[in-house]
Amino acid sequence: MTKLFTENIIHEITPLSEKDCFYVADRRKKEFTYPMHSHKEFELNFVEHAPGVKRTVGDSIEVIGDYDLVLITSPDLEHVWEQNTCNSLDIREITVQLVPCFINGLMSTNQFDSIRRMLEKAQNGLCFPMDAIMRVYTLLDKLPEMKGFYAVVHFLTLLYELSCFTDQARALSSTSFAKVEIHSDSRRVQRVQEYIGKHYQEEIRLGYLANMVGMTEVSFSRFFKLRTGKSLSDYIIDLRLGYATRLLVDSTMAIAEICYECGFNNLSNFNRIFKKKKNCSPKEFRDNYRKKRTII
The missing domain is CATH 2.60.120.10 (Jelly Rolls)
Structure with a gap:
């Protein structure tokens, strides 16, 4: 629990x-x-x-x-x-x-x-x-x-x-950390975003998403980046990291548990990506955040 x-x-x-x-x-x-x-x-x-x-x-x-x-x-x-x-x-x-x-x-x-x-x-x-x-x-x-x-x-x-x-x-904050619903002007992008939001814990394949909106993989990749400002892989990583940082802040789950709970299938890869994106390790992020939450 x-x-x-x-x-x-x-x-x-x-x-x-x-x-x-x-x-x-x-x-x-x-x-x-x-x-x-x-x-x-x-x-x-x-x-x-x-x-x-x-x-x-x-x-x-x-x-x-x-x-x-x-x-x-x-x-x-x-x-x-x-x-x-x-x-x-x-x-x-x-x-x-x-x-x-x-x-x-x-x-x-x-x-x-x-x-x-x-x-x-x-x-x-x-x-x-x-x-x-x-x-x-x-x-x-x-x-x-x-x-x-x-x-x-x-x-x-x-x-x-x-x-x-x-x-x-x-x-500033990632959408998944801020608990914000995504609303795109494009129905195709919104459909893909909704799918990713429900299945971020699973493996997500480019081909499946492209077929979902009736586009080739190359065309879909270009279209998605144009509409969201991010490549598909970066979008998925940022979404997963947002859920991970929220769990680091709000839960007692072990970092390894959070890694797999948020769709990362390798702990060392999770630590490497986290460090690159947040300039600190998951443990450092958790410790620093909790220090700032002093009750007054």
């Missing part, structure tokens, strides 16, 4: 009241001390002048540079910014937490289509490029000073400007 460590997850209670649309915190500080957490509210987090800080969003662990802007819209996606090697004395962090029901009511309209796409992609955590940060920097800088109706208009403008960079923004 798999034992889960759900009691170690910190579910943050935000300052938002039932009558608030969103909440803005503008902090000047010298260090990051808040532990890993999750919350039902959408979050846009901007960090300035904090090179060397380690950012964890789901199973994505990266060291940031001078500027970092991340949007998270999944209620179960753990995240944290840690001090790591940062020695800056002038860190600025602007955090915007947004009530989902407020923005969801607008998303069915054509005018908000680009924002809707961005929010869907941000279920994995979305890291914006420097061009996007420069586009919205002034809007972010002024947002903490805004009040009432004009603050809402100002923030919606900020979201729209960011949504223009959705295709350039980079998803």
